Amino acid sequence: MAEFQVPIGPQHPALKEPISLRMTLDGEVIKDADLKLGYNHRGIEKLAEERNYIQNLYLTERICGICSNSHAMCYCQGVEKLMELEPARRGLFIRTLVAELERIHSHLLWLGIAGHEAGFDTFFMYTWRDREVVMDLLEIISGNRVHYSINTFGGARRDIDDLQKQKILDGMEVLRNRTNYYLNIGVTEPTFIARLSGVGKLTKEQAVSLCAVGPTLRASGVPRDVRKDDPYAVYAELPFEVCTADSCDVLGRAVVRIKELIESYKMCEYLVKNLPVGEIKVKAPRRVKENEVISRYEAPRGENMHYIKSNGTDKPERLKVRAPTLANYAATIEMLKHGFVADIPLIFAAIDPCICCAERSVTLIDSKTGEEKRMFFSQLRKWSIEYYTKKPKLTGVTWPF
Amino acid sequence: MFERLIRWSRLKSPWILHLNSGACNACDIEIVAALTPRFDLERFGVLLKATPRHADIIIATGPATRQMKDRLIRIYEQVPEPKFVVAVGSCALSGDVYRGAYNILGGIDQVIPVDAYIPGCPVRPDTVINGVYTLLKSLEKK
Numbered sequence A: 001m002a003e004f005q006v007p008i009g010p011q012h013p014a015l016k017e018p019i020s021l022r023m024t025l026d027g028e029v030i031k032d033a034d035l036k037l038g039y040n041h042r043g044i045e046k047l048a049e050e051r052n053y054i055q056n057l058y059l060t061e062r063i064c065g066i067c068s069n070s071h072a073m074c075y076c077q078g079v080e081k082l083m084e085l086e087p088a089r090r091g092l093f094i095r096t097l098v099a100e101l102e103r104i105h106s107h108l109l110w111l112g113i114a115g116h117e118a119g120f121d122t123f124f125m126y127t128w129r130d131r132e133v134v135m136d137l138l139e140i141i142s143g144n145r146v147h148y149s150i151n152t153f154g155g156a157r158r159d160i161d162d163l164q165k166q167k168i169l170d171g172m173e174v175l176r177n178r179t180n181y182y183l184n185i186g187v188t189e190p191t192f193i194a195r196l197s198g199v200g201k202l203t204k205e206q207a208v209s210l211c212a213v214g215p216t217l218r219a220s221g222v223p224r225d226v227r228k229d230d231p232y233a234v235y236a237e238l239p240f241e242v243c244t245a246d247s248c249d250v251l252g253r254a255v256v257r258i259k260e261l262i263e264s265y266k267m268c269e270y271l272v273k274n275l276p277v278g279e280i281k282v283k284a285p286r287r288v289k290e291n292e293v294i295s296r297y298e299a300p301r302g303e304n305m306h307y308i309k310s311n312g313t314d315k316p317e318r319l320k321v322r323a324p325t326l327a328n329y330a331a332t333i334e335m336l337k338h339g340f341v342a343d344i345p346l347i348f349a350a351i352d353p354c355i356c357c358a359e360r361s362v363t364l365i366d367s368k369t370g371e372e373k374r375m376f377f378s379q380l381r382k383w384s385i386e387y388y389t390k391k392p393k394l395t396g397v398t399w400p401f
Numbered sequence B: 001m002f003e004r005l006i007r008w009s010r011l012k013s014p015w016i017l018h019l020n021s022g023a024c025n026a027c028d029i030e031i032v033a034a035l036t037p038r039f040d041l042e043r044f045g046v047l048l049k050a051t052p053r054h055a056d057i058i059i060a061t062g063p064a065t066r067q068m069k070d071r072l073i074r075i076y077e078q079v080p081e082p083k084f085v086v087a088v089g090s091c092a093l094s095g096d097v098y099r100g101a102y103n104i105l106g107g108i109d110q111v112i113p114v115d116a117y118i119p120g121c122p123v124r125p126d127t128v129i130n131g132v133y134t135l136l137k138s139l140e141k142k
Helices: A044-049 A053-061 A068-083 A089-117 A121-142 A162-188 A190-196 A204-209 A214-218 A250-273 A324-336 A341-350 A377-390 B002-012 B026-035 B069-078 B090-094 B125-141
Strands: A003-008 A020-026 A029-036 A291-299 A302-310 A316-322 A362-366 A372-374 B015-020 B047-049 B057-061 B084-088 B104-106 B116-118
Touching: A020 A341, A029 A324, A044 A053, A044 A316, A053 A068, A053 A316, A068 A089, A068 A291, A068 A302, A068 A316, A089 A121, A089 A162, A089 A250, A089 A341, A121 A162, A121 B026, A162 A250, A190 A250, A204 A214, A204 A324, A214 A250, A214 A302, A214 A324, A250 A341, A302 A324, A324 A341, A341 A377, B002 B125, B015 B026, B015 B069, B026 B057, B026 B125, B057 B069, B057 B090, B057 B125, B084 B090, B084 B125, B116 B125
Parallel strands: A003 A372, A020 A362, B015 B047, B015 B057, B057 B084, B084 B116
Antiparallel strands: A003 A020, A003 A362, A020 A029, A291 A302, A302 A316
C-alpha cells in the first residue's frame, strides 16, 4: 500500500483558526505529521517594543481571546516584579477570581468542542449553553464578555460588591449541578467513552521528555501545575487539588478538565467568601529600571511564560511569549503517529489548541508516492464520524470516576 | 417567478462561512456563541458551513495577515455568486491594536471587498445577529 500525504487547512472551521497540518499516511495509519505555522502571525512581540507598559497590557490581552486574562495577568505579574511592586491584596483576589472564571469558560468550551469532534453535537450545545452562565458572571465583574481588562499594575481595575458576590455564588451552584450531569454522561453514554478511549496515546515518559504542559501532561499522570509548584497571586492559600488521570489518552484529558472545573468552582467560592477589605490597587511607577524577568502562569491550556526585559524607559526592550499550545506541539505530533486519519480532529482538539496564542492547518502526504491531498478540517471531521459509525463499538471501557 | 423564488430562499437561509485571517479567537468564539442555544442565529435560517463552495456570506474576523492574504483571495473566489462579506470585530475593520505591525495589512477590506461591518472588540453575539440581520434586510430591498 502506497503512502501519501494529506494536507489539512489552513482554513478549517472546526477549530476556528488557520493552521496547516501535513500528515504522511500509510493507508489509514498516520506515519508522520508536520505542522506549518505562521498564518496567524501578527508580530505582537515586535509591536510590544514600540508601546509603553500600560499600552502593552491591552496588547498582551489580545494575544488570545480565550485565554486573554492569562496573557494579561502573566505580563502584569512580570512587570510588577520588575517594578518591585507589591499589589493590593483585594486586587489580587479579584484577579485570581477572574482567572478561575476564565478557566471555567475555557474548559466548558473545550468539552463542547471535544463532543463536537466526536460527533456528539448535543453535548456541544449543552456545554455552550451552560458556558453562558460564566460569561454573564464575567460580564458582571468586568463589563465585557471576552477581554476583561481586569489587570493593572498594582492590583485590579474594578471592585466587586455584595450583589455581584451573591450572583457569582449562585452561578457556581448552577454550574456545579450541570458539571455533575456531564460526569453522569460518562456513566450513561458508553459510545462517547468508547470514542475517546485509547485515542492519542501519550505515555508518561513521552509527556515529560517532550515537555507537554497543562491538562495534556496531567492526563498522562504527571501532577505538574504552576499554581501548586510555583504559586503566584493568592494560589498559595487556596484549597485545591492538582487533577490527574492515568489513562494517557483523550478520555483522560476530558476527565482532567472536568475535575478541574469542579476544583475551580471550589476556588471561586473560597475567593468570593474570603475577599479581604481594602484598596483594590496601589499606585505604580511609570518607568521601570533595567532588569529582566520570567513570569509563569497556569493558563487553562498549560503553563504560560512571559519573558520581559526592561531598559530603564517606559517601554520594554523585549517581550517574549511562550504560549502553552506551542509547548504541546511536539507532544501532539507524537500522539498523532500510529493513529488513524479519523482521529486527527479529536487528537488535535484534545490539546485545546489556541493558534492565535502559539500562532497553526493539516497536509496529508502519501509516504511512497508523495501524492498530496488537501482536506478541510470539517470534511475530515464528517469523514471521521462516518468512519467510526461503520467500525464495531469498543466495549469494556469504563468512565474513570 | 423562478428568480423570485431563488432570491426568497437566499434571504431565508443564508449559509455562512467563518473565516479567521489572524484574529485573536475572541470574535471567533463569540460567533460560535451566537450559533449556540442562548442566541441561536439558526432561527434566521443561518447555517454555518464548512467549505467556501457552499457559502453565501463570508464572516471574516481578524486583521489580514501577510501570510493569509493569498488564501483570503482564493477563498473569496471559491464562494459562488452572489457573495457577501461581513467584517466582524475592530481588527477586521481597521487592524485595531495590531495596526502598524509588520505582518498586518490592515482591515479585511484591504484584501477583499466588504459589504457590512460589525464593530466591537470583541463583538457581542447579539451584535453579530444584528449585523447579519441588517445585511439581509438591506438585500431585501434590492
